[in-house]
Amino acid sequence: MPQMAPLLWLYLYFFFLLSLILFLSINYFIKPYQKMDHKSIMSHTSPKFTWKL
Structure with missing residues (x-):
């Protein structure tokens, strides 16, 4: 039924x-x-090395 197509688009x-x-x-x-x-x-994760290379 082609007359139902406008209702489909409305829904x-x-x-x-x-x-x-x-x-x-x-x-x-x-x-x-x-x-x-x-x-x-950055202040909490910055490493503090206590040894020297």
Whole structure:
């Protein structure tokens, strides 16, 4: 039945809009990982050699 094709595209459009809204809202409310400060990392990981070569 070719008269049903516009309804198919309408349903696909609504599905796309709902999934886009869901994706954007999830990305808005979920916080990203905290970025580590490189200065504090370098101060803790710098090796202190006590011997001489």
